[in-house]
Amino acid sequence: MNLEVFLSLFSLMLISLAVFLLSKKLKLPYTVLLVIVGSLLVPLSHIEFFSFISSFQLTPELLFFVFLPILIFESAYNMNIRHVTENIYSIGLLAVVGLLISVLFIGIGGSYIFEIAGFPVPILALLLFGAIISSTDPVAVLALFKEYGAPHRLTLIFEGESLFNDSTSFAAFLVALDLMTKGYHGSESAVGALISFLTMLGGGIIFGLIMGFLFAKLIEKVHGNEHLEITLTLLVAHFTFILTEVISEHLVIGGHEIRLSSIIATLIASMVIGNFGRYKMSPDVEEYMEKFWGYFAFVTNSLVFILMGLLFANLAIDLNVAIWPILLAIATVVVGRALSVYPILWLLNMTGKERPIPRNWMHLLAWGSLRGSLAIVMVLLIPDDLAIEGWTLSFSVKQFIAAVTIGSIYFTLLIKATTIGKVMHVLGIDALTEMEQVGYYKSKAQIYDKSLQKLDQLLANQQLTEEQHDSLKKRYQSLYQLACLDCKAAIGDSGSLTENMLRTYALGVEKEELKDIFLRGEIEEKIYKKISNMLSIQTERIKRGQQQVTSVDEHFPIDSLERFVLLISRIAFWRDHGVNAEELYRYYRALNKISGKVVKELNAVENSSLSEVFDDKTALQKLLALYKNIQANTGDKMLSVIQHNQELLTRLNEATASQSLTVVQAETLDKLHKNEVITNKLYIMLRHELEQKNY
Known part of the structure; x- marks a missing residue:
C-alpha cells in the first residue's frame, strides 16, 4: 500500500461522517446517500488534485474476508436465540425455500421474459444472477425499521431472513458458478448440485457450533482480562470465516470436494457467542461489546456503501445498451421476491406452526427487500473470462451480470429504501397498539414527575431562585396533569x-x-x-x-x-x-x-x-x-x-460477603485512580495485591 491508498481510506471515512450528518438533515437513509455521494466522487477523482480518492478500492478479498465477517457478527451477536427459534419456520422458509423460489423464477421465468423482449439470455446466466440478487441486505432497512418503530417480531423475521439467506444465496451462487464452468450433464449434475448445496449449509452449521462453543470456553478461561476477552470476540468472526474457507479448499471425502458455508459458520458461531458466551465475559466487557461492534459495523457499512457508489460509477458497460436488460431484470426480481414471500407465508399461516403473520407485514417484507454488499462480493468473484454456450450479446457474461445486479441494487436503494417509511405508514405498521398508547402517556407522566422532583432538589441546593422554581414547577405540573388525563383517556x-x-x-x-x-x-x-x-x-x-x-x-x-x-x-x-x-x-x-x-x-x-x-x-x-x-x-x-443442609447458610453468607467486599474494593480502587488520587504505580501495585488476595 502507498500513501495515496491510506489517504483515500481516511478521506472516505471523513466524507462518510459528513454524509451521516447530512442524511439526518435531509431525512434520507444514510446508506442510500453514501452510494449517491460515492458515485459523485468519480468525476471528482478525475481532477488531478483529488485523484487519490479512488486509490482505495473495493476488492473481493476486502469485502469477503474483512468487511463481511464484521457485519455478520454485529447482527448475529444481538439476536436472541429463543426469539429466533420461536420464529424459525418463517425465517427458515423465507431464507431457504423462498430464496430458492426466487432464484429459480429469475433463472427460468427470466429467460422467457428476456427472450420475449429480444434479449436471449441462457438460463444458467440468469440462475447465477438470481443467486446473486435474491439475498436481502438488512443494513439500510433495519435502520429504517427502528426509526419508524416496526414491530419487534417483524424486525426479527426480516433480520433473521437477511442473515440466513446470505449463506443460502452464496451456496446457490457457488453451485450455479460450478455448473457454468463445468457444464450441466443432466440429472447427475442436478443431484450433485443439491448435495453440494446441502453440505455447505449443514457443514457450516456444525462447524459454526464448534467454533462458537470453543471461543466461548476460551472467553471463560480468560475471564477478568478485558483486552483478551475483546480480542477473542474479534477473532471469532474472522477466524471462523477464514478457517471455514481453508477447510473447504482442502477437504476431500470419497474423491469429492466438500465445501462448507463460511457465512453460515460465522453466523452460527456469532449467535453462540451472543447467547452463550456473553455471560462468560466480565461485566464491563459485556456492556461495552454492543458499542464496540456497533462502531465497527458503522465504519464497515460506511466504507462498503461509499465504495459501492465508486464502483457503480466506473461500470464498464455502456448504460445506453444495458438500460433495457436492467429494467427487465428489476421487474423479474420484484416478481420473484413476491413469489418467494406471499405463497410461503400464506401456507405457514394455514398450518398454524407459528403466530399468524399479518398481510400488511407480507407487503412490507416483499417491498423492503434491499440488496447490498454480498451481491457485490459475488459479482466481483465471477471470473472475467467466464463464457457460456449460447451467449450472443455484445458484452461479456460478467459485464451483463454486473450491470443488471448494480441496476437492481440502485433500484432497491433509491426507490425502495426511500419509500419504506411511507409504505409502513400506509400499511399501518407504524401505528401504536393500545398498550403502546397507554405506555406513551404513562412514560411522559413519569418523566414530568421526575422533573418536578428534580426542581425541588435544585431549589434546595440553591441552584434556582424561588421565582424560577415556581415558574418551572407550574409548567411541568401542567404537563404532568395533561399526560395523566391523556393516559386515562387512552385506557378508557x-x-x-x-x-x-x-x-x-x-x-x-x-x-x-x-x-x-x-x-x-x-x-x-x-x-x-x-x-x-x-x-x-x-x-x-x-x-x-x-x-x-x-x-x-x-x-x-x-x-x-x-x-x-x-x-x-x-x-x-x-x-x-x-x-x-x-x-x-x-x-x-x-x-x-x-x-x-x-x-x-x-x-x-x-x-x-x-x-x-x-x-x-x-x-x-x-x-x-x-x-x-x-x-x-x-x-x-x-x-x-437450609433445614436439610445446616452448614450451607454459613458458607454462603461468607462467600457472599467475600464477593461483595471484593467488588467494593475494586470499585474504590478504580475510583481513586480515575480521580487521580493515586498514581498509576500505586494503582498497579494495589490492583495486583487485590488480585493475589482473591486468588
Missing part, C-alpha cells in the same frame, strides 16, 4: 391495559435487580440465564395478552441453545447437570430478592405521585398479591433447603 374502560402496564413495569424492575445480583457475583451464569429466560417468557406472554404466570410454582423451560449445550456436555463429558443444594438455594434467594424488590417498588408507586399514573387500585393490589406470594413461596423453599 379497559382495566387490562393498566394491569399489563404494571406487569411490564414490574418485570423491568425484576430484570434490573437480577442483573445487579449477577454482577455482584451472588449467582452463577446458569442461574442468571434460567431466571432471565423466565422473565423474557413472561414479558412475551404479556405482549400477547396472555397470563403472566399460571402459578407461583410454574416451571419455565430453558431455551433451546441451553438444552443443546447440556445434551452435548452430557454425551461428550458425562457430566451431571443436576442442581445441588447450594445452587438451588442461590436460585430461590435470587427469586426472593427480585420479587421483594418489586413489592417494594409497587408499594412506593402506591404511596407516591405515580399513583395518579398507575391509578387502578385493583390491578395494583392484584399484582402486589402475586409478588408477595412469590416472595413468601421462595422464602419457604430457601428455609427448606
